[in-house]
Amino acid sequence: MKSKIVVINGHPDPQSFCSALADAYKEGALSRNAQVRTIDLSKISFDPNLKHGYRQRTELEDDLLEAQELIRWAEHIVIVYPTWWGTMPAVLKGFFDRVFLPGFAYKYREHSPLWDKLLTGKSAHMIVTMDTPSWYNRWIYRHAGHNVMKRNILQFCGINPVRITEISQVKPSTAERRTQWLSKVTKLGAKLA
Structure with missing residues (x-):
């Protein structure tokens, strides 16, 4: 049972089905008395472009500093987003570029190709909408977009398990x-909390 949950809406349109x-x-989750916080990318303000890559630090906007605090706080991270061009929307990719630093x-690690995963002890659930x-998506695209989010971002940082x-x-x-x-997703929230 996870009691601290952050729900990230990765759709740029506040009237989208992802918002619902x-x-x-x-x-x-609230029906089971979980503590739930939200990060709605359609409502927060930040530049999604990591202008200098990692060569030079780009200061985080207040909304991104708050997002980092919520992610630190959370035991479970839920990310709701649409599949566009086989992967996540640009605003969600920009969010990860800017926040998961x-x-x-x-x-x-110094003088090593290995790294330390700093977000261990957290789990995640991806709720992904598609028109495909x-x-x-499974047999032709081989879940390419899911794999990027699950393996290359979340598990790379130590978040595991990741459900889809x-x-x-x-x-x-x-x-x-x-x-x-909507009923199915409500039940998923109640089941985890």
Whole structure:
């Protein structure tokens, strides 16, 4: 049972179905008395571009400093986002570029190709919407976008286990189907909390 949960809505549109899914997860977790905080990328203000790479420090905006504090605090991180061009939206990628910095999320060892994972002890759940059929994403794309998020970002920093829930195909779905998905995600929030 995880009692400290941060829900990250990675969709840039506050009226998106992802926003409704993030709210549904939060509602489920709150029903089990979990402590839930949110980071809504459609509402916070930051430059998603890591202008100088790691050559020169780019100061973090207040919203990103707060996001780091929430991620430190959380035992479980829920990330809700759509699949665009096979992976996450640019704003979510920019969020990870700016927030999951060396010294916060990981630290390379001196004179070594190895690194220390600084976000261990946390778990994650990715709730990913797609218009692509799930079978196509699995067999043709081989879950490329999921793998980037799960392995190359979250597990790289020590967050494990990472679960994935696919919500597919959103664009042609009916209102009834969307209601079913919202109910499913509410139950996922209640189950974990």
